[in-house]
Amino acid sequence: MISWLPINNDSDFSIHNLPFGIFSIHGGLKKVGVAISDKVIDLAALADHGLLKEIGGLAKSVLINEYLNDFIALGNSKTNGLRDHLRLMLTLESSPLKELPGALIDMDQVIMHLPVRVGDYTDFYSSIEHATNVGKMFRDPENALLPNWRHIPVGYHGRASSIIETNIPIRRPKGQVLLADSPTPLLTPTDKLDFELEVAFIVGKNSQLGQSVPVNHAEDYIFGLVLFNDWSARDIQKWEYVPLGPFLGKSFASSISPWVVPLEAFDAFRVAGPIQNPPVLDYLKIAGKKNIDLNLKVYIQPQDSKQHLVSNSNFKYMYWNMAQQLAHHTINGCNIKIGDVMASGTISGKDKNSFGSMLELSWNGQEPITLANGTTRSYIEDLDTIIINGFANNEYGRVGFGELRTQVLPAN
């Protein structure tokens, strides 16, 4: 499938991808856009010129909108039908899209916004390598995994209000910390600011309170995927988290990438996950390949310096997959809603260079890493920018997210 639009082989936004996002130009209205190569397709402009008639049209109120939620509510068959239709228009030599003024906007001319109005945000803990690393550091190295870990896709509720888009800087948070040599806590800016490399899915369909979503129908409830940086303050988290879990050590910010890649765009990149042993309970038993071979990279870019690769991981490492996470989340009748965000938890591999957090990369500060500019890092410093990207790539082509970029500003 060849487009008349030039698309580099290393573009995340190939003809196979066609992800959705919310963009604006020069302070204009927020609109639903589709990424292709280095362009954004303005769907409202296509609707204006009757180019969406073949798929039954799309309401302007859905396309000119602050969020994707109403668009997602159209359903997967409609939104994927639109992608098929766009793919046709991007490959037909006689395409009306070629000459349509305002239909294809240069990506560097747009501002990208938060793609969805987030209802609830859940964070899982589904990488066995990450959970094992944490257990080795803070609990028993010989018994790093807790007894429930291989039975339950462990997760917790996170803060939805502080989920922010790419290019929004965060402030180093303050909080209560108990220093090692002190009997009482103090209020201080965190000294252990960390990223967590994650992938999140956006819920695409509502379920009813009291109903459970069966594991082998769970993917029908997933609209698409984003990159997710679950910012963490390890010292604040350590003092607060027993017994009710992470709270202010996480709730100051989580960053998500602007383009939501539909789950279907990863069909060619599906792989089997790790063998689950002991076997999981029936309500978590899956059929088919539920993991995705998706490269993930994290870079630290110090102020006035080049970006330095610190982690090279892969979404395929996940022990618990998205279908299991969603089936577990609803087994008690908890309802899910369009726009809910469910994140994977830190994605670490077996090798040290694939660890998805500074906590693991520097082994809680015991083994600082050295950047190309000669400075070292145990945790993230002021004015550092964290850049996450992710893409799947095989003979079929490339499907990715672009960049998720966040700078850290000093504490207030």
Next chain:
Amino acid sequence: MISWLPINNDSDFSIHNLPFGIFSIHGGLKKVGVAISDKVIDLAALADHGLLKEIGGLAKSVLINEYLNDFIALGNSKTNGLRDHLRLMLTLESSPLKELPGALIDMDQVIMHLPVRVGDYTDFYSSIEHATNVGKMFRDPENALLPNWRHIPVGYHGRASSIIETNIPIRRPKGQVLLADSPTPLLTPTDKLDFELEVAFIVGKNSQLGQSVPVNHAEDYIFGLVLFNDWSARDIQKWEYVPLGPFLGKSFASSISPWVVPLEAFDAFRVAGPIQNPPVLDYLKIAGKKNIDLNLKVYIQPQDSKQHLVSNSNFKYMYWNMAQQLAHHTINGCNIKIGDVMASGTISGKDKNSFGSMLELSWNGQEPITLANGTTRSYIEDLDTIIINGFANNEYGRVGFGELRTQVLPAN
């Protein structure tokens, strides 16, 4: 202050109260209402007849609305100004309200709905008696409180989507449970379904990401209070909660009362809270009386039987107050939004009859309680209805919430 409308002395909805809620009649539109005695004031009807001109009018789109969020966004001075204006119209002998058709609707003619579109829901753990009881049962009776408890108003993020209004039944949830004599968990309906007696506040003003709300301005961000039943499945919670906190043991449902009582309505019922020792950090130091003397009662009503009082507690017992909860919640820069719900955690007193959960009342099933119909309860059984009410009462008058009523249906 005497109204021309007959108001019983034991009505929660006195002339001092005037709480806000969302009501509908016979499948009609949802509207903003005010409770007085056994009537609901239809604010849209007053607006139609020009009776809100004195306070500068109120947009119909705000008054005919599925939720109170837009109304709350008008600000405390406007919404309390409206209450003052209504109070005048309810006491003036020549009031135009007296003869206005459709302005005062019998409470038994309306259906009450969820009062707010909940953004985020946070649950605290702020009763020292409750935290001590839990610590005695599950940790060390001699060291029941964890080291952080007297320093931090401990809390966690809860599930917002499953917050439901009064009179909506819940299904007994299923979940993974590890039985005492088993090496592996099983999937089963909970055997330890519990209520938690709580009071929640509704956030009335947005804060910005990266900013903290100072403790002595925190009450400016509180719109009003509701009764809150944080349904819990103790066996599911026990197996899942280490290390990331409660998840499916709570997320199947939380019930809130329909009438939001403005914080200002409790001005005459303020009292000092317990002495906090050790002293709290500066950002949690309060000036003035921040607790509220508010009676709270829980009843179990078995199917075809009378309601039986099982708990008689008081909101004044809280160790951590709402201002401290909010100051702590935002100390890391976490932003709050209008419609966020922040619940107290189970409210228990010192005496056994004031414990706010079956976990404590039956001491985790070791001391079942006997109801008036002769049956016993360790936890809640199918078809039981839990009724919570709450009211403040002194020489000034009475201010309360009415009833929060939820029946438990068998598991699916």
